[in-house]
Amino acid sequence: MRITGWRVDGYGVLHDHHVHDLPAGITVLVGPNEAGKTTLLDFVRSVLFGFPDRRHARATHPPLAGGRHGGALELLGDDGRRWLLERHRDGDGPVLTLAAARHAPDGPAVVSGTSGEDGLQRLLGGADAELFRTVFAFGLAELSSLRLLESEDVRDLVFSAGVLGAGRSATRSVKALGARQAVLVRPRQADATANRLRTQLSEIERELRELRRAAEAYPEHAAELTRATERAGMARVQADACRGRLSDLGMLDRCRPIWDDRLAARAELGRLGPRTATASVLLARAPDIRLLARRRSGHEERVARRVAVDRQLAELDRTVTDALADLGGTLPGSWTVAPGPEHVAPRGSSVLVRQSCELTAHLDAAASELARSLSATLGRARDAATGSTGSPTTGARDATDALRSLGELRLLVGERDRLAAERDQRGHEERLASLAARRTGSRRTIGYVAAALALLAAGTAGAVATSHLRLGTGVAAVLAVAAVALAILAVAVAVAPPRDRGRAADAPGRDEQALGRVELDRIVEAVADHARTVGLPAAPSAVEVDVARTRLESVADAQQRVERLRALARTRSDLVATVHPLDSAIARFGHDVAELAADLWSAADGPRPPDAAAPESLDGLDGLDGLDGLEQMERGLADAERDDHRRSEIERSVAACDAELARALGTGPRAQRLLAELEAGDAGAWERERDELAARIVRADAERDELLRAQHELERELAELESSARVAELEAARNACQTELDTALERYAVLGIARALLARTLALYEHERQPAVVARAATLFATVTDGRYPRLLAQVGDESGGGRGIEAVTPSGARVDAAALSRGTAEQLYLCLRLALAESFAARTEALPLVLDDVLVNFDPGRAHAVARAVADYARGHQVLAFTCHPHVAQILASTAPGARVVELDRSAFASR
Amino acid sequence: MAPGSSARRFCFVHAADLHLDTPFSGVHESAPHVARALRDASLAAFDAIVDLALEREAAFVVIAGDVYDGPERGLRAQLRFRDGLARLGKMGIASFVVHGNHDPVATGWSAIRTWPDGVTVFGHEHVGLVEVERAGRQVATVQGISYPTRAVAENLALRFARPDGPGIHVGVLHCSVRGAADGHASYSPCTLDDLRRVGLDYWALGHVHQHRVLATGTGPGDPWVVYPGNSQARSPRASERGAKGAVVAHVDSDRVERVEHVACDAVRFVELDCRIEGAGGVEDLEDRLLALGDEAVGRADGRALVVRARLVGRSALHDDLARPGVVEELVARLRESAAHDAPLCWWDEIVDGSGAPRDLDAVRARGDFSADLLELAGSIATDTQALESLAAELVGGVPRSLARDLGALVADRDTLLRLLATATGRALDELAGDPT
Structure with missing residues (x-):
């Protein structure tokens, strides 16, 4: 490849600068300083390999005269194809365009193009910027630097080890392989693939070992789990036992009041003692006692009534006695009359009955006597009128009738007497006669009544005197006097002439008189009727009537008093009649009480033990009314019932306590034990035990919790072990990792072996073969130095670069290190080496243009010409662009290379062309 | 079924090498649900064997050793094993167990203090013998002996003898029958002839993880000799692949008519x-x-x-x-x-x-650095000392904590050679300039 021209759009001082048709041999570009020679050299480098960036120390040559920074090179390939390589700093890279034909009228015709580096690399034979700068395009500064020749690429070139077609150098391949190896394996670098995998593998294996150890401990873990479970169970049992005991103690505390109540109840029950036999008997006979008790009120009422009867009887007796005394009689001798109510003594019913009988008989006798007397009197009179006799009762009624009749008679007599008086006034003879007749009848009646009364009185007196009744003598006397008076009166009335008879007989009749007479007659007749009824004459006088009436009233009064006595007697009899049932009931009650008492005695305990005290409740039951005994029985029963009731209450209380305890404690051995503890009850001990239990529970719970945690942990571990696929996962991961590691190491080994092959081959070259480049350089250098240094030796040095270098060998064999040569000679040596390198590069890959920037200025004329000849020789097969500001150098080059083109540069020409 | 036929025709289950709760080896880290499935696989396989015995109404079950994988005997495995046998015992199915080299009597521990009813664990001091009745008739005599320790060199088969008695005679033994236990440690080694000479009808063997029928019984002196294989694969190794489970031996008129391998494994x-x-x-x-x-x-x-x-x-x-x-x-x-x-x-x-x-011959022919590297790798592969030196160099370069693992890895020559071959290619790749 060679450069046939360029177009500088803008680069440093260059602007719109064109050069075309550069020849294949030497082209000398000569110009003064600042004409742009070095700038042009950098332009060529920049277009071929890119613009230097800020990391490079080299100038970037920004356009000073305008234009786009960059330009183009016209290139001619070895195959004859022309290319236009354009590159601008603001572009995307090189633009390589294939020109259709040379010298086209309208410039290079683009027939195809590529923007990639590949085409350019092929044109450049794989040379990079560094190689180009070092070997093909250099100035005096580069030339004098040995370091540049020690670069790996150059070294490869030197030892012919770097190229094969368009390939890279062996050293670079070694480095590239090394770099790739370093990705896989690096000492002390954990991020390299194999290092990382090894670490990962080690971690997996470590975890696997741990897991396997853990897995192998499975049986022991299982056994430990069993032990932990058992111990936890024991701890739980212990804690539960403590809790149970604590619960028992709590239960004991709760039951303690119940138990105390029960104890108190039991104590009271003890104090009450068992039911006695007496109490049992009393309770057994409680219905009877209660029945008696219920009967007691009736009994008491009957007793009260009995007392009242006695009092009434006493009072009655006193009344009877007084009445009898008034009548002049006395009570039978058997009577005893209490002087007052407070002195009433109870009398038996039989006595009372007997007394009543006696009294009744006594009064009946008296009454009969009176009645007989009256009846006798009245009866005669009535018998005289009616022809019949009456009973004593009838007599009394008769007395009453007689008194009524006397009263009527008295009225009639008065009327008669008035009528008689009127007749007397009007002719009272007739009326008087009528009246006298009527008065005679009345008088006769009255006389009869009086006689009857007298007889009655006399009879009564006589009867009293002879009867059993001991009527007082006063009564008898009265009766006798009355009888006598009545008899007298009766006689007197009966025998006395009627006073009104004459007036009636004397009454004249005229009409009124006749009417008066009729009336008077009727009245006289009525008087006569009435007088006859009362035993008086038919025409009694008023006095007679009044006397008879008085007398009859006395008899009636006596009769009435007797009747009242009889009534009293009946009343007394009635009272006495009530005494017997009362006494019977009272006696029956007493009997029942006594009988019950006797039954109680016999049922209590049979024969009373001699030393046993008599049950108080059984004492005194044999009284009349037995009330004391009954009360004692009732009290005994009440006491027994109360005791029984209390006993029952207590027993119920005890039962309730027992039930409550049973509810609280339940049944079974535990309940029995707790009951025993309650019985033994030591609350203080319970409290102490509770504290101790609480502490033990805490300890047991803690132990159990710890064991449970251990148990759960073991269970978890075991479950994990049993179900975990972690080991398998890790083993798979380990194997996969091992495979990855093996793969990485295999790759590493392949790279390493490849690298070793390259390095060993390179070493073989360096040690065993004389590099052709060095030989060619030696030939050139020998020519340039005119045989002063006929040979060169390349020092391979070690892989690190140490000991490398070029030595010049004198004809005598002395070896002079390049650094020891004079500057000019050393520059000549390096120039020869570069020419040889360029030839070698061209021979193996691509001929590249050689661009020299005033490299001959330090040579003496002889060696300058010699070097110029070497360059001219090189230029026969390669393009050489020689920049110089020295005309003599240009002349030397031009003179040694026939056909060399000289291009003169001036400062103004660049900007304008 | 006719009366008495259950005494003439029945089956028993023969299992071995349960290796309960064995972690899988050679498996990389996996998702949790996969890890669980792998982790429980051996236990599930054993449960399946128990289910098999219950389902087939087996007369008895024999387990020929290696119930557990090692002396550590995982607790989960022990409890699962006990529970499984208890399930059998509740249904009147007797079970007979011997311990093998992986779970010898003298080593390891036992979390089980009391075995369920119907379980017989043969001791190691002498061959134990138990008669099995079915429908009031003795249908089998089962004898067996456990390993006292892991490494038993004695041919325990020689201790067995056929007693008098009706029914089939079954011997339960964890052993290595010559020729059948390649790749397995040779514990209680014996030969087929040793087994035949005893005169039993069926040898219920354990130790070999592949199901093998070494001999199909034809009559007295020619017993069935059967390895049921392990119940669940334990690793990706070749010997652990395929169906794993137990053998159901079908008996008719005091003869084992046939054996049936039933897969019980949970993971393959x-x-x-x-x-x-x-x-x-x-x-x-x-x-x-x-x-x-x-x-x-x-x-x-x-x-x-x-x-x-x-x-x-x-x-x-x-x-x-x-x-x-x-x-x-x-x-x-x-x-x-x-x-x-x-x-x-x-x-x-x-x-x-x-x-x-890559054409390695071409590389060698280049005579360059890569060729030299290839030559060097070849020389190391053929030089034991150089291999050991290479292994030592590798081991020496790692921290002490990893030295043993790496040392174990490269101690095996084959492994080291394999690594060397891989590394050579990797080095050449590196030199080829691949920017990996």
Whole structure:
């Protein structure tokens, strides 16, 4: 490849600068300083390999005269194809365009193009910027630097080890392989693939070992789990036992009041003692006692009534006695009359009955006597009128009738007497006669009544005197006097002439008189009727009537008093009649009480033990009314019932306590034990035990919790072990990792072996073969130095670069290190080496243009010409662009290379062309 | 079935090399669901064997060693094994177990204190013997012996003897029958003649992971000698490919009439070769691989597949494949394509065994650096010392933590030669200027 021209759009001082048709041999570009020679050299480098960036120390040559920074090179390939390589700093890279034909009228015709580096690399034979700068395009500064020749690429070139077609150098391949190896394996670098995998593998294996150890401990873990479970169970049992005991103690505390109540109840029950036999008997006979008790009120009422009867009887007796005394009689001798109510003594019913009988008989006798007397009197009179006799009762009624009749008679007599008086006034003879007749009848009646009364009185007196009744003598006397008076009166009335008879007989009749007479007659007749009824004459006088009436009233009064006595007697009899049932009931009650008492005695305990005290409740039951005994029985029963009731209450209380305890404690051995503890009850001990239990529970719970945690942990571990696929996962991961590691190491080994092959081959070259480049350089250098240094030796040095270098060998064999040569000679040596390198590069890959920037200025004329000849020789097969500001150098080059083109540069020409 | 026919005609299940809960080896890191499937595969396979025995109403089950993969005996594996045998025992199916070189009696540990009913684990001190009855008739006598330690050099088969008794006589042994156990460590080595001389009817063997019927019994003195193979493949190695499971031995009138291998595996490994010639690009290659994967899934009877593909052939596509990350990206895309497929098809790895279209003879003829490199690689490959030196150089260049892994990798001469060949191509690629 060679450069046939360029177009500088803008680069440093260059602007719109064109050069075309550069020849294949030497082209000398000569110009003064600042004409742009070095700038042009950098332009060529920049277009071929890119613009230097800020990391490079080299100038970037920004356009000073305008234009786009960059330009183009016209290139001619070895195959004859022309290319236009354009590159601008603001572009995307090189633009390589294939020109259709040379010298086209309208410039290079683009027939195809590529923007990639590949085409350019092929044109450049794989040379990079560094190689180009070092070997093909250099100035005096580069030339004098040995370091540049020690670069790996150059070294490869030197030892012919770097190229094969368009390939890279062996050293670079070694480095590239090394770099790739370093990705896989690096000492002390954990991020390299194999290092990382090894670490990962080690971690997996470590975890696997741990897991396997853990897995192998499975049986022991299982056994430990069993032990932990058992111990936890024991701890739980212990804690539960403590809790149970604590619960028992709590239960004991709760039951303690119940138990105390029960104890108190039991104590009271003890104090009450068992039911006695007496109490049992009393309770057994409680219905009877209660029945008696219920009967007691009736009994008491009957007793009260009995007392009242006695009092009434006493009072009655006193009344009877007084009445009898008034009548002049006395009570039978058997009577005893209490002087007052407070002195009433109870009398038996039989006595009372007997007394009543006696009294009744006594009064009946008296009454009969009176009645007989009256009846006798009245009866005669009535018998005289009616022809019949009456009973004593009838007599009394008769007395009453007689008194009524006397009263009527008295009225009639008065009327008669008035009528008689009127007749007397009007002719009272007739009326008087009528009246006298009527008065005679009345008088006769009255006389009869009086006689009857007298007889009655006399009879009564006589009867009293002879009867059993001991009527007082006063009564008898009265009766006798009355009888006598009545008899007298009766006689007197009966025998006395009627006073009104004459007036009636004397009454004249005229009409009124006749009417008066009729009336008077009727009245006289009525008087006569009435007088006859009362035993008086038919025409009694008023006095007679009044006397008879008085007398009859006395008899009636006596009769009435007797009747009242009889009534009293009946009343007394009635009272006495009530005494017997009362006494019977009272006696029956007493009997029942006594009988019950006797039954109680016999049922209590049979024969009373001699030393046993008599049950108080059984004492005194044999009284009349037995009330004391009954009360004692009732009290005994009440006491027994109360005791029984209390006993029952207590027993119920005890039962309730027992039930409550049973509810609280339940049944079974535990309940029995707790009951025993309650019985033994030591609350203080319970409290102490509770504290101790609480502490033990805490300890047991803690132990159990710890064991449970251990148990759960073991269970978890075991479950994990049993179900975990972690080991398998890790083993798979380990194997996969091992495979990855093996793969990485295999790759590493392949790279390493490849690298070793390259390095060993390179070493073989360096040690065993004389590099052709060095030989060619030696030939050139020998020519340039005119045989002063006929040979060169390349020092391979070690892989690190140490000991490398070029030595010049004198004809005598002395070896002079390049650094020891004079500057000019050393520059000549390096120039020869570069020419040889360029030839070698061209021979193996691509001929590249050689661009020299005033490299001959330090040579003496002889060696300058010699070097110029070497360059001219090189230029026969390669393009050489020689920049110089020295005309003599240009002349030397031009003179040694026939056909060399000289291009003169001036400062103004660049900007304008 | 006629009365008594169950005593004359029955079957038993013969399994071995369960390697329960064995992690798969040689498989790269995988997605979680794949990892789970792989992790549980050996247990699922054992469950399938139990199911098989239950389904076939087997008279008994024999397991000829290597129940577990190592002395560590994963707890999960032990419990799963116990539970499986318990399932059999509940159905009246006896099971007979011997331990092999992977789970010898003297090493390892046991989480199982009490075996379920019907389980006989033969000890290692002498050959144990158990009679099996079926329908009130003795139908079989099973004898077996376990390994006391991993390395048993004794020919344990010689300890067996046929006792008197009706029914078939089954010997359960973990051993290496000469000629049948290539590639397997030779534990309890014996010959077919050794086995024949014992006079049993059926040798239920274990140790060889491929199903082999070494002898089809014809009568007394000519027993069936059967390796059922392992129940579940454990790695992508060639010996672990194909159907894995157990053998069902069919017995009629005290003779094993035939054996039937029943696949019980849950996951299978397949390795596919994919040629890169003619592929226009990586996308074409991906399509080819997917098609190959589909074919493999179709052959797997619905089982999950772990696929390893090897790219072979020479093509310019090799340069693309050699770029860092290209193959990994291809694997990721294949996994993504098959992520939701059922059954599972997991692309584990793609091994780039392809090459650039390079004429090595031409390179050698150039006489340049590459030719010298080729010559150097050739000389190393034929020089054991140089190989060892190369291996030592490699191992010496890595941190101590990785030295053992790398040393193990390059200790194998074949592996090292393979690596050398690959590295030579890689070096030439590098020199060819491929900017990889």
